[in-house]
Amino acid sequence: MRVVVDLSRCQGYAQCAFLAPEVFRMHGEEALMYHPNPDDSQREQMERAAAACPLQAILVDQLNERDAPAEASPS
């Protein structure tokens, strides 16, 4: 599962770090460190975290990932 956080929007509310602690960690007081490719078992927590972000700064992949790599293979 792929995820990216728009850290220029992120204000360090840490909602994601409570809801998906395997994926989102606070580094110091307010800096966010996240795993951009967490295990699929994290999907439910991830989606809760993305929904709860007050800044809506978390983007989770919208595609079925099985299709994406084939599309991107060099031709």
Added chain:
Amino acid sequence: MSSAHTLQGFKRDGRIAIVGASLAGLRAAEALRGEGFTGSLTMIGDELGEPYDRPPLSKQVLTGWVPTDGTKLPRRRDIDAQWLLGVPASGLDLATNHVHLADGNEVAFDRVLISTGVRARPWPVEAEASLDGVFVVRTRGDADGLQQALAAGPSRVLIIGAGFTGSEIASICRERDISVTVAELGPAPLVGALGAMIGDVAADMQRAHGVDLRCGVKVTQLEGDAQGRLCRAHFSDGSTVDADVAVVALGGIRNTDWLQDSGLAVGVWGIACDSGCRAFDLNGLVTDDVFVAGDVARCPHPVYEYRFISLEHWANAVEQADIAAHNMVNAQADRWPHLAIPAFWSIQFGVNIKSVGVPTFADEVVVTQGSVPDHRFVAAYGYQGRVTAAVSFNNAKWLDHYRKLIETAAPFPPPCPTPDQPVDAKPVPVDFPGPVLLSQGATVVVTGHDPSERHVTAVRTHR
């Protein structure tokens, strides 16, 4: 493509080529499909593999938490594109609307988006740059090599250049309990981007975390052993340091070489474009079918006296990609200007550093709230009596307030919005070192006398 009829036809079955398949290129492709473009879309990129995110490469990847191939960008929608990856573009022919590729192939287009970004500035001495243990950090492959070198437990890492990337890597080294020396030509870390006051704070932070920080020195030589492995670095003050890993963090070079003969307004600062992302040609005339987005774009901003600004910011790539895509498939009257106030972040030594606005567009700086010794504060930057930028250390929640001050040209110094007003809130000169790069590279000269025959010629110098 001026009539609505032609535009509809173009949106339906036109051809768009996107040169540069990283963050800006991917986001633009998604936005084009979102805008209803159903024609053919070709993604051209010099790196193999899907588009990936770069900021984690100098952070999560180097700590060893995230594998190098774990930063592929999430997709917002299927872009139904033809991907031509692993081969760089080598030229752009605007007479026939073709992109030339290095392998001899060419791609025809009706409109093209240039988002080729920047590459790492290499160590200038080739024989030294190729020593084992000498790295730059820009691509996934770069980060992979450096991560392995850090995991092997080097005796000392030398970081050359204390900008954001260099400082972040120094921070990771300390987190991994690796001895690190940082060599910076300027008087302090981050000074070129944020000025002397913040530079002093950054220097304190590095030293407090055990970084051997050496400012005002130049690395004059990287010395290898008989096996071609880096073993020592020599400095301009005559000193040396033994190190088995060196990270060259001297900023980027914009990928515009392939456009040298394109007739576009190209230089070391990127490709000049209007605020709607349309490229200028050499004469400063705006083109209709060539668009630019991301690190390689250089675009005027009304808030900053319409000066051309080049930004290597993640958020800028994202916002500009959306603007460019919208304008590529809409008529003049419906076009959007790229007016977002620049925003940036860096995570280092456990501190969240963020900025809004253009700190280099300032003559004074003042700490407006919080405490500098606690590394929890906001500093506002002012130019001729108005607020032009702000930088926060562990105080990101306030930056939106400052963004509004910038957008409304609020008077500088601004009042403190919170009860934690610093005791000595006095503006000081912002004090940036001279832009050393301004004297380098291509330039443009105006030639001819008669206005009817006046034109612009690109003059290139060897770098």
